[in-house]
Amino acid sequence: MADDFEIDLDDIERRMDGALASLRQEFLTLRTGRASASMLEPVMVDAYGSPTPINQVGTVNVPEPRMITVNVWDKSMTSKVEKALRESGLGINPVVDGTIIRLPIPELNEERRRELTKVAGQYAENARVAIRNVRRDGMDQIKKAKAQGMSEDDQKFWEGAVQEQTDKAIAKIDAALESKQEEIMQV
Structure with a gap:
């Protein structure tokens, strides 16, 4: 479909995976009441x-x-x-x-658990922002290619591919956050 203009989806995916790996690393530092x-x-x-x-x-x-x-x-x-x-x-x-x-490792009280879930939420939001920045960079690449003569069909194809990767990465972040919040709230 897009012979003349290639958007590097592998690079975009690699950068999104990097944001997810960074989030997981930040989650590991959160104390959940269990030793790690x-x-x-x-x-x-x-x-x-x-x-x-x-x-x-x-x-x-x-x-x-x-x-x-x-x-x-x-x-x-x-x-x-x-x-x-x-x-x-x-x-x-x-x-x-x-x-x-x-x-x-002392037992966590209810108030501290709620604070930690908020911190986990902040970490997840930072990861979402990083994903959206990668998406924006991908869309900027597509706009530049469009300015250089990329067809409208190719533009729609690449925009759809970048958006699909973004949606997958955001879904992974949401799943990781939900899992971490359950772990924190577990008594």
């Missing part, structure tokens, strides 16, 4: 003079549904890891036992 090793991913430890991800100074495990343990490899780093966890803003009090740091 991914909760500690944003925590950086001042190790040997530079900020280092916590999983590069120790082993992060989830031995129980409400407990995370960090087995620090270098004994001299234990206090720095504990300090990084206390200052991380996760609201978790670390308990040090030798080189093992235990992080008991």
Whole structure:
């Protein structure tokens, strides 16, 4: 159909998938009352003079549904890891036992759960905005091709293809948000 003008749908799909992957990563950092090793991913430890991800100074495990343990490899780093966890803003009090740091995950109250669902909604809306920006870029490509002589039939075809990808990506975001909100509200 569109021999003269090709719109790069693969690039558009890749960028939309990137927005979805970013959303999923943000969802992993939300505390749901259940222990998850991914909760500690944003925590950086001042190790040997530079900020280092916590999983590069120790082993992060989830031995129980409400407990995370960090087995620090270098004994001299234990206090720095504990300090990084206390200052991380996760609201978790670390308990040090030798080189093992235990992080008991407290039960979430109803008010905090509602706040977290709102935060999840904000993350999803940011992802939707990113998807719409990718859609706009695709539509701009089509307008430029139209100005260079693309037929109206081809224009409608490409616009439909870009809109279809947008609708699929938005549906995936909505499904991920609904799933995350259910997980957060689960007692």
